[in-house]
Amino acid sequence: MSDPRTPEDEAKGLLEQIADTALDDDYYVVRTEPYGQSREFNTVLTGAVLGLFALLVAIAAIQTQSDRPTSERERETLINNVDARKTSLAKREITAERLRERVAELKASVDVIDPAFEKLRVLTADSGAKGPGIRLDINEGRILPNVIADRDLQRLVNGLWYAGAEAVAVNGKRIGSLSSIRMAAGIMKVNYDPVGPPYEIIALGDAESLEERFSQTVVGREWEARSKRDEVSFDMAGSDELMVEAAPKERLTILHAKAIEGDE
Amino acid sequence: MIPVIGLAVGVIAGLIFQPTLPTGLQPYLPIAIVAALDAVIGALRALGERRFNDRVFVVSFISNVIIAAFMVYVGDQLGVGSQLSTGVVVVLGIRIFANAAAIRRRIFHA
Numbered sequence: 001m002s003d004p005r006t007p008e009d010e011a012k013g014l015l016e017q018i019a020d021t022a023l024d025d026d027y028y029v030v031r032t033e034p035y036g037q038s039r040e041f042n043t044v045l046t047g048a049v050l051g052l053f054a055l056l057v058a059i060a061a062i063q064t065q066s067d068r069p070t071s072e073r074e075r076e077t078l079i080n081n082v083d084a085r086k087t088s089l090a091k092r093e094i095t096a097e098r099l100r101e102r103v104a105e106l107k108a109s110v111d112v113i114d115p116a117f118e119k120l121r122v123l124t125a126d127s128g129a130k131g132p133g134i135r136l137d138i139n140e141g142r143i144l145p146n147v148i149a150d151r152d153l154q155r156l157v158n159g160l161w162y163a164g165a166e167a168v169a170v171n172g173k174r175i176g177s178l179s180s181i182r183m184a185a186g187i188m189k190v191n192y193d194p195v196g197p198p199y200e201i202i203a204l205g206d207a208e209s210l211e212e213r214f215s216q217t218v219v220g221r222e223w224e225a226r227s228k229r230d231e232v233s234f235d236m237a238g239s240d241e242l243m244v245e246a247a248p249k250e251r252l253t254i255l256h257a258k259a260i261e262g263d264e
Numbered sequence: 265m266i267p268v269i270g271l272a273v274g275v276i277a278g279l280i281f282q283p284t285l286p287t288g289l290q291p292y293l294p295i296a297i298v299a300a301l302d303a304v305i306g307a308l309r310a311l312g313e314r315r316f317n318d319r320v321f322v323v324s325f326i327s328n329v330i331i332a333a334f335m336v337y338v339g340d341q342l343g344v345g346s347q348l349s350t351g352v353v354v355v356l357g358i359r360i361f362a363n364a365a366a367i368r369r370r371i372f373h374a
Contacts, residue, residue: 018362019359019361019362020362022306022359022360022362022363022366023309023310023315023363024320026317026320026324027310027313027315027316027317041316042266045318045321046307046322047269047270047271049325050267052274052300052325053297053300053301053304054271054274054275055274055275055277056297057278058275059293060293061278062282063285063293
């Protein structure tokens with residue numbers, strides 16, 4: 001039995017042959033030398049080789065084990081990262097919320113606390129205003145068209161200022177310090193916005209004294225007279241609750257004039 | 265008794281020292297273990313058939329491990345590393361199964 005292979009082996013398929021000669025041929029060799037016959041399993045040599053085998057397996061197992069924690073650690077680090085970012089995001093959102101509240105508070109305090117500034121805004125037509133006042137309804141009479149000129153309205157508004165008006169609006173257009181009333185190409189313009197008859201003029205102030213004082217002015221008498229001639233219609237009525245809007249932004253913007261410092 | 269002690273010593277040494285294989289050698293470890301397993305199963309079969317020879321076992325074990333590792337190395341160098349490893353694993357796997365079947369037949373007579 002020195003050579004277990006037979007010619008039939010050669011004809012077999014490769015895989016079959018592998019399966020048939022699974023055991024190393026050497027095990028079948030009959031040895032003649034003194035140590036060759038050693039069929040003892042219980043030898044140091046066998047033990048050493050098996051120990052080596054066990055070591056290999058252990059190394060592989062440990063390495064696979066230690067590789068897993070690495071990826072797990074990475075995962076954990078990522079999760080921790082995400083959590084940390086979420087926490088910081090939440091913190092920042094809270095901070096942002098607090099700051100927003102603070103801003104709102106400050107804005108409110110700015111708006112509320114300074115009455116002098118508010119007065120100034122009303123005075124310069126920067127903000128809408130309400131209160132008692134008089135209301136003038138003016139329209140052209142049935143006889144002649146275009147009898148109300150810009151000069152008439154200018155003098156009327158001037159008369160109202162004289163009579164003690166604190167805020168005036170013509171057809172809803174607030175008269176501020178930069179406002180103008182003029183006629184261009186037959187169209188009446190207030191604050192550069194076209195308006196037309198009938199005109200509704202609101203003047204805030206003490207209703208009674210406004211009415212009285214305006215009636216006594218030259219302008220007031222003139223309008224009365226014109227209305228009697230049916231040239232125009234002219235109505236004046238006092239009210240406790242009137243409202244005027246703020247002037248448009250472009251009528252409130254100054255580019256060149258600067259306040260003199262220290263001027264009270 | 266000595267082989268069992270050897271196995272135990274190998275496992276314990278591995279657990280205690282936890283040696284790490286150099287990165288360059290890591291691809292060869294699994295295939296070396298398969299080759300070693302083949303040698304060990306073959307030895308068990310030979311033991312059952314009363315043909316065991318410790319020198320044959322040692323030589324077959326070491327040569328199996330070295331040749332398997334060498335084939336993977338050559339495969340890596342040729343750019344067919346995974347295919348060659350597959351071939352080695354297939355052949356060794358068939359041998360392991362055949363030997364295991366022979367052992368089974370001897371023990372259970374089936």
